[in-house]
Amino acid sequence: MTQDTQTNRHQLGQLIGANKRDHFYELHYVTGEVARLYILGNGIFRYFLDPQKEFNEDHSHLVDLSKFNNQFFTKSRPRATSDSLIIQTGNYQLILGQKSATITIFDETLHRTRMVQLSPLEIGPGQTTEILKQNKNEFYFGGGLQNGSFSHKGNHIEIKRDQITGDGGVLSQVPFFWSNAGFGEFRNTLEPGEYDFGSVQKDATIITHTSGVFDNFYLIGNSPSDILAKYYALTGTPLMPPKYALDLGYVGNFYSTLWQPSEAKERNATMFEDGNYYTRTTDSNLASAKASLNGEEEYQFSARAMIDRYQKLHFPLGWMIPNFQIQAVDPDALAGFSEYANTHGVETGLWSDEVLTDLPKNTSFIATKQTNAKALNQDIDLLKAALNRRRPLIFTDNGLTGSQAQSALIFGDAGGNWESIGTQVAGFLGANLSGEPLTSGSVDGTIGGGNAQISIRDFEWKAFTPFLFTIDDQGKFSKTPFAYNSKMTRINRAYLNLRNQLKNYLYALIYQAQLGAPIMRALFIEFPHEQVNYTEQVKHEFMLGPNLLISPITNGREDGAGNSRKDNLYLPNHRTMWIDLFTGEKYLGGRVYNKLSYPIWHLPAFVRGGTILDLGKRDYVLYPQGKSQMTFYDDNGYNDFTHNHSETKITSNLESSKLTITIDPTQGDFSGMEDEMPTNLNIMCDSYPDRLTVKINDQEVKMQEYGTVDTFAHAKEGFFYNTNYSWMPEFDQYREAKQVALQIKLAKRDITDSKIEITIQNFNYGNQVLVHSITDSVLRAPKQAIIDPEKITAHSINVSWPKVTDKVQIELNGILYDGIDGESFTFHELTPNTRYILRIRNVAGNKVSEWSEPFGAITKRAAMDYALHDVTVTSNYEAASDHPLSYLTDLKLASEWQTKERFSTEKPLQLTFNFRQAEKLSRMTFIPRNVDHEGDPIEVGLEISKDGQNFAPYGDRYTWKADSKNKVIGLRDVTAKTIRLTVYKSSGSIVAGKEVIFFRQKDK
Template sequence: MKEERTINKATNSNQKTETSNLELQHITEVTRQTGYFEIHYAHGLTGRLYILDSKTFRFYIDPSQKFQEPEQSEKGLHAQIFLTDIYGAKGMNDASLHVTKNGWQIDTGAIEINLVKNDATMSVTKNGKVVLKEARPIELTNSATVQTLVDHNSNYFGGGTQNGRFTLAGEKIEIVNTNNWVDQGVASPNPFYWSTAGYGVIRNTFKPGHYDFNSNLNDEITTDHEENRFDAIYFFADSAYELINAYHKLTGRPALTPVFGFYEAHLNAYNRDYWVEVKSDEKGAIKYPDGKYYREYQPKDLPAELKPKSIRETLNGEHGGVSYQFSARAMLEQYLQNDMPIGWFLPNDGYGAGYGQTDTLAGNLKNLAEFVKYANSKGVQVGLWTQQNLAPVDPENPKPDDRDFEKELVAGVTALKTDEAWVGHGYSFGLNATQSTAKMIAKIKGDQLRPFIITVDGWAGTQNTSTVWTGDEVGGEWEYIRFQIPTYIGEGLSGQPNVASDMDGIFGGQKPIINTRDYQWKAFTPIQLNMDGWGKNPKNPFVFGGITNKLNRAYLKQKSMMMPYIYSIAAQATFTSKPMVRAMFLEYPDVPEFYTNLVRYQYLWGENFLVAPIYQDTASDEAGNDIRNEIYLPDEKQIWIDFFTGQEYRGGQVINNFDAPLWKLPVFVKAGAIVPLAPATNTPKEYFDLKKQRQFIVYPSGNSSFSVYEDDGFSAKYQQGDYAQTKVSSHLLDNDLTIKIAKTRGTYAGFDPEKVTEIDIRTKKAPEAIKVLVGSEEITLTEVNSVAEFRNQENCYFFDQNYLVNPYLKEFSTDLKQTFLRIKLGQTNTSQNEITVKVAGIDAAAKLINQLPTEDDSLTTPTNLAQDDEKTTADSITVSWQPVSDCDSYQLKVDNALYTNIKKASYTLSSLKPETEHTFMARAVKKLKASPWGACVSCKTNKAAKVEQK
């Protein structure tokens, strides 16, 4: 993590030693044994096929014939990939074996596993269709085991933290712990992938692997791992969600992040470094709250002559005076003084840093407990970072700098972040670390505390105990926003919905515009880490002051306001395998472009929001005001609403030149969305204090619903069913709207069913009539005339024409006011009473910004559309055409997609594959009229440059 770290660069060579090659020439016999089918090959080798259920099986070939569990990365480890039985005793009961003209078939009732006698290959059919087929027999050598499958022109996903990638078709990836945290690097590999052909595969191994998803365009994919055994689980399903869910059933449900984990975290070492007062222009000078400038020194770097003048950091500021400002307590106070949300704090994040300066571990633990007590009093939780084992080497004689995680838990610690120096071996080492930590938490806390662990070196199964952190990034560089967007998307497709990264990097910085853009998009992601102490500037949201502070505050507050929605989609990720950061195709599977890199810089935040981060300087002025191109809004029947301004856009278009001033992250909410909200809060304690009120914002359109999830936000009791859910539905017919808030089902410790309910309904005009039923009782509402009256009364309504979804942005634009009907109902028992609201006179008619124009033959059609060969590359095509003098913009039809609001007579389509063909047509647009389409032109990307293998 830090600069002292030695990075372990793994070998990515695909070369294999051919000694002791085992060729599966043909199958001689398939027999049914107790618990598995045994496959006999000509040279005496046998394999086993375990039927786990009707759609899942394990295929295992072991030349040693021991059929043991995979070798751990080193002795003494007990990492476990699978949480379910993978020996197939139950699934065998309904499976039958048949001899066929080509060999044998195992029928599970849902799939047929076909074993071909002559060439020793396997295929799987489902509903009469070949879903998976080996192109040649499995190859086993001393150094690697290779499977080659036929590529059915499918899309592939998975592989873990593959930086810069979410779609893998045509790609080579490494299932290797490279600890390389740049684009194309691999931080937390996962030997799991799945195909849109309808199957998924988990290799049961802890060895490095190399997967080639048809990069050579030879209609084959190959996967290998550096071992001489082949062990894989195959599962089959009809949809992406079902495939990810099948992975979770095998390897464990994702851990549900506690509520405090969704608030920003601050991490630094507060028990190691020294500070010396310096002049403001000295290198490394940082201004502190006392108005003076100080420079930080690690102990090894502190000149002897400066030590008498130095001030050492502490957790609790026990030395008092000017030294207090260098304590963890003081930093926590700065967040709250600056009105910045914060949920948890890691006070020992640094090599050689502990949490106390006494001469005993017991004394240091007492110091830690004092900080925990103080942080908790402010509503903030405390975690710890570790670079070492979690127990003293000699428990009877612990050293002051030892760690004893069990006693740290007793002291009140609620989170743990691992480091590369500890788990950097990866594979079973990293997985063993997080699973061991989770067991310690269960041992000490039982179900009173859910595991909240953040790790950098994951594997298959990591998601059931841990969040993954994407590694050390560099702040102040657009690149580290750009490639993280598809990385986050790919994490969800790899079965890991909980993802974390550094805010504006751990290193670098000094670019307020990039800092703000990073805070904006990450407000619509799971976990945000301020990794302080290593950058060119302090890493916190208030370091730059001025506009940057205000915008960072606005987006952190926005995240806190959306906490009920965030927690609900986090529960979806845990229980139904729907990622929080959601690939576009998961909700819109019939759009071909959504499986490609054309949409790698946008995603869905749950089911209701589309986020298109600003990830580069496209046309920025000095103040950071920019535009965003290539925002693909799906579904021509769907209306998408600019979340902050209320402007409406029709789907089925790729919009360009979208105005994105510095204050604005492009975020769209679906018409029909129901979003649970809360007032802005700075700490999770403040959020839990709001449990007697609930708020829903409704965007009426057709029929829609949303299930709001809640639990105690802290314990593991949700796993035993201690949670509550409330279904909210909306039905708009013509101008009549019906909203139903069902009775809350379920309960948990601390649940209070007595709640005040606020419903905010987007409508362009005041209602004609409102009828409310709470249970069987009709409630009479009083109209009020101001927000102040609305806040102070119950059973009232207010037609608010100055509604702000984020009041912290109001000084930055005059276009933020929207019109909402606001209804507030008095306290009622939500477990006993359903609420029905009927509103007549709703105006949800869209006034589209991007209305499709009608064709007008009198307008000039662009001519001479052609590929610009000089600007075309292996991953982009540039086209240009003869400008039309009298038009407002142009539209392009690119393959299946409509690109709109193009201002120049040229366009570059990027994020393409090498040597792929695409068709282009152009037309000119003036107001709501468009010329006829011009001629269709076929264009092609260049060949990819050859990369020398090192």
């Protein structure tokens, strides 16, 4: 036992006694602590240690234990050995060490440990720490929405809410993590925490919370969905939103937004119905018009006019929030607007940052900043009373354990930058793996923006997320999907139409999320046997359910034709065929594709072989490969889903050249359900099949073949071999190649009493793609491949080789990279300070040479490895409450510090930076804000102190431009304990910045 007598911090002592009480095992330790061990379910255990021995069940309000009975505890069997207490429960052994008071969970079915504590708990007055054994191939997930990250092995995360929406920010406080070893832990506390998954010690996971009580749930599961389902058993299943929530949404401020006349040449100008251009302004002296709900001011600036505008431009809204960030509203005016919106098919919501006591009439949902269960349940009760059994919906912009049961998480980042796309993809994956599947972000953020390419790329991939919406009126630029030119508007409209076609598929995923299946899935969820899928290497792509892989464009790199350049696109599983959703081009999985080009309309989106999609009203599209199945769910959109929905299961099985499709009778019902419906199947294929057989309830149905599109369109039943097929006609204007499909129509029948079986012989789809490369001895392996040491960076390696064939393949740390031509290639997005082993081979058609001898290189250390941590800063100016001074040195480029006071040249601003010890420095970097440059320092001075008391000027004053470039001051060979930065002039009325980073000298 170790003990710190000054802080009373110590390790848990030896286990000296145990008793089986009515509902728990009572454990006694030599250091005086008493703990309770509960067995709540099959693979759900609770260890509760309270140093005060109060065992207050209301200390967090995060778990409802009334849902669990005592049967698993009663059936458990304890036995003692010479060194431990072993509690047998089902197939699990809970092994509690005696001399070293550690816990091990052993799975008898798999005959291996699931979880092992490396050392006893460390207990202090305001902190408890658990240290777990970390295995080499063990990966960790969870912790809530950790922006920019989903896989935490080797990293450190914080369990808190900091309201930072960009990279490194944490929007939801979820003290829950899990491992691919098959266990999860949920800490029952509202206190913040820090989880270290191997950055301090590679073989240890260190879990710390600022709470003296250790109340922890251990969850054992054979799959991610199993672990998440058990987490939901404790904290609540995710809400099932009404169907309208999947439609296009708009969030705006029609209370305080002001408009001033402008000209077309202004980048942020918007043309209104009167033919004139206007821009938003915060200066009432410049304003010529004010927004309103119902046109009380000028109609074209009203919320009603916005609904009209969306409809006129063929972007029908499903929901709208008209008072974003405005608390005081006129309930009668809002009720009148809601009535108008409802007549146009738009549900309206009320934004509030307070606990509501009543709702304006016709309000359908609530957007709130509240996340605690009591406040959310109060809002739900208000909605239920107002909606007359319709399904309630609450949106929040931050999360807390359990809030997934009452609300969905939506938020807006700063727009107009590429970084936010990749950050949000990874963050959404992490949220899904943390029990928050209903998570989405606004298109092009809130403030910032103005870049049409970024805006449209953001709209494209977010069409494949749970909610598609914009947050308007928060900055200078409009965020509507028609804010740019007609070309961009058409592309956005095409993606909205595609989303509507996929709504049934998305709805099925939202239902499955209640059972533990993520909606936006990390690749390992579907492909668990490939280690790369567990890593940050694939954090910028995701599976939407089991069938669609989306890899958003995350940077502005272009090819010679001005199309987006895509490298590092990984398609999993060498036995899986992937089909480009828009062109039908087929790819073999199990490799990384490079040098791909995507015009602005084309999102890298791929359909997995075996996919079954429901386009609505039993109109199915199938991409046959192997055996697959999908269950689709339907309801009337608003009633209680659990007891009022239907399920339709479809199975596809392609074996050799025989394809069998089965549609089972629809199960369940709901108010308004259609029992008599036709069925359409569109089966993608490569050639004309034969011997089509259709059976309904084992009775064969005679099928007539039609020879033209027109005759088939008028037929009630029959089939058509279509060589010019498209189920996304809105994209036909952008592409030449059409796809081939066998289309089958079946007349109206009772879908609840009809089992449909379809058999097709001589069926071919993707056979040539699934043929693997042949090694040709005539092709010689490349020799003299070179890595240029001058071009090695922290994130890239350049490889060159003598050209023999037009293309080569390169294996990088065991992963195959394809689509490489020319005589050189640069690998981007690599991990700093990492050894990479490469092999290269020549490619000619489907033939390949032998691999070259291995060669390799180590990437350089990242610049941030040399950044000073824990730098404290003080200022003679007060900071804005939502942009505190601590943001200036938190090493998170997404946070921003701003002064609250107006800046005056008569009072220069002083920032004093203190280091933990005297440091030998190399440079200081000031990173300006990127939303605008109305607060950039433009004249500064620097002073150095070695002791923190006495300062000496460092050089003359520096003049900086107000732009996006980082400002660097060289400090080579300077040793300092404290540095003072003085701002003499600013480009605006405040001073602001994202970060000040000090770098120590590199080791020689």
